[in-house]
Amino acid sequence: MKIHEYQARELFRQYAIPVTDDILCHTVSEVEQAAKQLNRMVVVKAQVLTGGRGKAGGVKLARTVDEAVNAASKILGMDIKGYKVEKVLVADAVDIQKEYYVGLTIDRNTKSVLFMASAEGGVEIEEVAKVNPDAIHKIPVDPDLGMTDFLARKIAFKLFTDPTLVKQATGVFKKLYQLFVDTDSSLAEINPLVVTNDGKLIAIDGKMNFDDNALFRQSAIEALNEPDEDEKKELEAKASGLTYIRLDGNIGCMVNGAGLAMATMDVIKHFGGSPANFLDIGGSSSPQKVIDAMNLLLSDKNVKVIMINIFGGITRCDDVARGLITALDEMKVDIPIVIRLSGTNAEEGLRIIKERNLPIVGSLSEAAQYAIKAIS
Amino acid sequence: MSILINKNTKLVVQGITGRDGSFHTAKMIAYGTRVVAGVSPGKGGQTVHDVPVFNTVEDAVKATGANASVIFVPAPLAGDAILEAADAGVELVVCISEGVPTLDMIKATNYLKKKGVKLIGANCPGLITPEESMIGILPGNIFKKGKVGLMSRSGTLTYLMVNLLTEAGLGQSTCVGIGGDPVAGLYYQELLQMFQDDPDTEAIVLIGEIGGDAEERAAQYIKQHITKPVVAFIAGQTAPPGKRMGHAGAIISSGSGTAAEKIAAFEAVGVPVAKLPVEIPQLIKKLLNK
The missing domain is CATH 3.40.50.261 (Succinyl-CoA synthetase domains)
Structure with a gap:
């Protein structure tokens, strides 16, 4: 789960990580008020759940209230990578002496929280990683010890020489780690963390992602979620035990298991087709799940053919077949369907489907080719 | 030969009284896996598919000599279940549960490494040495x-x-x-x-x-x-x-x-x-x- 910059800043404040003053605005007139209230140079920043806002023109410096109004009228309503800008943050613009990058993430290889720090802040860290990977210090944090004073200090000395800055940075690093573990975060970045002209360390942008698997114990974080239209559909699907991701093709897929669902999409693509979605109906397949899945597939108007690929393990093929038959009885399906079933109770499943004269094929490759042919 | 498990592997099932745990215990027994114990806190003394149930993994290991564990408990409890299995002295822990928080897995993998206990998963179907032993939901x-x-x-x-x-x-x-x-x-x-x-x-x-x-x-x-x-x-x-x-x-x-x-x-x-x-x-x- 992702949150907006303004939400990340609020969490930083709760953990006493220094952040520039800011006011969230939804309209141009709110921006005018905010600029007057802050009463100095400000930055107007688009609040969208994607990176690259600056490059897209979604972040503008404003010296006067008029400039802030002008910037806001350009940014509000703007489209950034498919996200419409519906709110902007008006933040105090500080005098920057130098910018740094600080981030925490999960490291799959060391199986730990990884602290990353770089003196090359302000730019996208992925770029730094590609061009100059040695400029990023990476330090795994021992899960038993957490962010100790010495470790925070060690990292601080990699970035700063001035003892007062080292002291400030040590505090920020410890607080950021605490925030990360307290909220079951999967990514927490301050980029940039800046040194101001008067020698203060302050965060002027922040990004946080969270572990979806831990939201059950993070109700305050879950409340910050602002899903877009596609994500709402994904969340609805999740509530009925389905994992759904919409894509832009026209072959609707229904598969059990995430790996098999991905492989199914790949095979479709291999034969020149285009999958309309990723849809994993999961392990235990009650007939109701299959009905929900059919509804989901048919709600996408781009879907011109449905391809069902089931390998029964815990999933029983006869359950899938019964759900499919019920779905076909309940709803109007006027597009072709092709089915591949094997594994647990496949014989019974195939018998049920054959009674309805639905096309059954033996292999995944055949299924993909059948689906492509059906709509060409 | 094979790796990790064979016909001598003695398995304890954590969460054996749950819907999934009970169902797959029957499947594993039918395959030939030596399921020697189950664990379900508060349900010690019962049996599931003739397998004795214990309150703790430690009790199960002491009584049966189980050397591997499989976990079917709900994801919020799975991290702790992994720690319990390792603490009880099994050599291999297989966690089937899906949706375990990442920070719980970091804690668990770190502890198991220190104890020298092997872990498979979480969010996995388990493992099988065909015609000898199957642990999980395969x-x-x-x-x-x-x-x-x-x-x-x-x-x-x-x-x-x-x-x-x-x-x-x-x-x-x-x-x-x-x-x-x-x-x-x-x-x-x-x-x-x-x-x-x-x-x-x-x-x-x-x-x-x-x-x-x-x-x-x-x-x-x-x-x-x-x-x-x-x-x-x-x-x-x-x-x-x-x-x-x-x-x-x-x-x-x-x-x-x-x-x-x-x-x-x-x-x-x-x-x-x-x-x-x-x-x-x-x-x-x-x-x-x-």
Whole structure:
């Protein structure tokens, strides 16, 4: 789960990580008020759940209230990578002496929280990683010890020489780690963390992602979620035990298991087709799940053919077949369907489907080719 | 021979009184797995499918000599269940539960490493040494004893592959579902080495998917340490960036973790990568006949 910059800043404040003053605005007139209230140079920043806002023109410096109004009228309503800008943050613009990058993430290889720090802040860290990977210090944090004073200090000395800055940075690093573990975060970045002209360390942008698997114990974080239209559909699907991701093709897929669902999409693509979605109906397949899945597939108007690929393990093929038959009885399906079933109770499943004269094929490759042919 | 489990493995099932735990205990017993104990706090003294139930893993291990554990408890409790199993002294813990918080897995993997206990999963289908022992939720009937070792981040895709192998007359030594989470127990490198050292394994199938760089690391490891033939398949070539494809770990983030990078990494070290699952048996036969 992702949150907006303004939400990340609020969490930083709760953990006493220094952040520039800011006011969230939804309209141009709110921006005018905010600029007057802050009463100095400000930055107007688009609040969208994607990176690259600056490059897209979604972040503008404003010296006067008029400039802030002008910037806001350009940014509000703007489209950034498919996200419409519906709110902007008006933040105090500080005098920057130098910018740094600080981030925490999960490291799959060391199986730990990884602290990353770089003196090359302000730019996208992925770029730094590609061009100059040695400029990023990476330090795994021992899960038993957490962010100790010495470790925070060690990292601080990699970035700063001035003892007062080292002291400030040590505090920020410890607080950021605490925030990360307290909220079951999967990514927490301050980029940039800046040194101001008067020698203060302050965060002027922040990004946080969270572990979806831990939201059950993070109700305050879950409340910050602002899903877009596609994500709402994904969340609805999740509530009925389905994992759904919409894509832009026209072959609707229904598969059990995430790996098999991905492989199914790949095979479709291999034969020149285009999958309309990723849809994993999961392990235990009650007939109701299959009905929900059919509804989901048919709600996408781009879907011109449905391809069902089931390998029964815990999933029983006869359950899938019964759900499919019920779905076909309940709803109007006027597009072709092709089915591949094997594994647990496949014989019974195939018998049920054959009674309805639905096309059954033996292999995944055949299924993909059948689906492509059906709509060409 | 085989790796990790065999007919002598004595299993304790954590969460045996739950719906999934009970169902799959019956399946494992039917396959021939030696299920010696179950654990369900507060239900000690009961039996499930004639298996004695204990309140703690420690009690179960003391009473039965169980040396492996499988976990079917709900995800919020699974991290603690892994710790309990390791603390009780089993050698292998297999966590089936899906949706375990990553920070719980970091804590668990760290503790198990210190204790010298092996972990498979979480969010995995388990593992099987065909015709000897099956731990988890794998459909036993599709597996056949043989010489191919297999490891995979996916469940049902593994079944599809195994079915193809068995139909082509290629039996398996041991098949391990390593799970779809970003932080998990045993991974490619450890398993590659075990298969390399296992005299009964003649070829290795590695089924990977998008997300992380474990496949790239595996490719490097193969180049340096593995002399047996390896073939690979990578799922998710058509997956869009930034979206979790069902598995918590299957995500292309910041442009890295793509299928193309992983395929290139394997091909660069001479590991053939199947474009379609159906090609896997042929690729293995070709390498074995060399």
